Amino acid sequence: MSKVTLRKKPISKGRHSLYLEIYPPIYNPVTGIMQRKQYLKLYVYNRPRNEIEKELNKETLATAEYIRAQRQIDLQSQKYDFVSESKMKSNFLDFFEEQAAKRKNCYNWTMSVRYFKSFFGPKIAFTELNESLCEEYADYLLSGPALGRSKIRIKKNTAVAYFGRFRLTLQAAYKKRYLPNDLGSIIENITPQETHRPFLFMEELERMGNAFCPNPIVKRAGLFSAMTGFRYSDIETLVWKEIHGCEGNYYILYSQEKTENAEYYPVSDETIKLLGKRGAPDSKVFEGLKYDQTVTSLKKWLSNAGIEKHFTFHGFRHTFATLQIAAGTDIYTVSKLLGHKDIKTTQIYAKIVDSLKKEASEKIKINVFNIGESIKSIQ
Incomplete structure (x- = not known):
């Protein structure tokens, strides 16, 4: 039962300060703490010396009692937010x-x-x-x-x-x-450790597309992830009613499994072709997809494509992000497509692309023993 009581607190010059004692305490959105006392900034004389001070006490106490009664009503009607014991x-x-x-x-x-x-x-x-x-x-x-x-x-x-x-x-x-x-x-989150994010180059992705995979559903799901950046959890739960539009204007409306954010995602006609024949609205697009089968099938699929690298299903998402940035897609657009809340997460892929560019620039080397003579001969 909520209760508001009028209390007095002695202060200087023979006066008392009036405050409300609230039980249970109410939450103060300004300070961010639970508040048990509410000072009214009203004062009464402890020992009134004349009729004026007596009348002032009477009016002040009446005002304080009115505020107390109003707070009591507010609490009982749950107008004031508080945490119950x-x-x-x-x-x-x-x-x-x-x-x-x-x-x-x-x-x-x-x-x-x-x-x-x-x-x-x-x-x-x-x-x-x-x-x-x-x-x-x-x-x-x-x-x-x-x-x-x-x-x-x-x-x-x-x-x-x-x-x-x-x-x-x-x-x-x-x-x-x-x-x-x-x-x-x-509280602060634990700072994540920057890790290596394996991905496929475009040529490797094309080889995967042409290679045999023991499980056709895994192949379609993997290529779909590389084309969209979808996580495995979002692919596994994707249903046909979430896919909308027509040729040249397809899009997906879904809720991300990890972030629970509602997303609008445009997709190409080529990506839609990977999905196969449309099923019932509530049926899964990748019906029968199981993660344990994905692990074994992916290993054989990579081998058939002649790719020797440690690569998991999540690598298809890394592939999408890396290839998009390498192709010149704005990092903010890529971040939005991936559903990242913080662009710092997306910047990791930009660092990968930058390192690849630096590596490529160092592959061309010219052995010139006397650079000064070479320039002179050109002039």
Whole structure:
């Protein structure tokens, strides 16, 4: 039950300051903290010395009581936002698992929950969450062993992914009023480690297109990813009703599995041809696509194309980004097509292209023993 009580606080010159004591505390959007007291900037005399001071006290107290009653009504009608005590005492892990369940068995979400459980245990109240504990969890991910493998640590970028899901959950908890502070935005994410991003050159991609793949669905899905930059998760869940338009003006309307952002994506006629015969609206475009089959089929497919490099399905997305930038597509356009929230992520591909250009420029070498004589002879 919400309750607002009028209180007095002694100050100088024989006066009292009036304030409201609020239970449970309300959230102050300016300071970002829970507020139990609200000072009214109203004062009364502790011992009025004359009729004027007595009348002033009477009017001031009447004003303060009116404000108190109004605040009580506001709280009961939920006009003022506040975090209930029962919500704050509930189990954060239950909320975390609910958030993970919404992501359709997404591996990174599942593992993020498992690692937090291994760090803290099966139960932790929202009231126990603070910035220090969040930082300790980040350290745990970076230094702790992989689950079930005591001698192996998880990779730094894997820790980045797991901690990122944890931060998203904190932000969701704040929006739903389980937390008084936006911890998810306050704490910093783990800095990702820049990694090598394998991709196919255009000539290699053409060889893949002409090579035999044991699983035709994997081949169509891989080439589709190279043509669009779609992630495996988005390809696996793509349904026919998300593909719109006609020849010369095809586009896809879908929600990204990773970012949950609604996307409008224009595609070429050549890309649409990869999809084959159109199916029922709610049926999957790549029906029967399984990730474990993708791994084995891709290895044989690469071999048939005469390509010897470590390459996973996600490499097709890297291929799309690298070839687009190499072809002169604006980096902001590529970033938008990839669905990146931060252009810094896309700039990694620009660095790859720049390094390739530098490497190409150094391949032409002229052995001139006396450059001065050579220039003189030309003149």
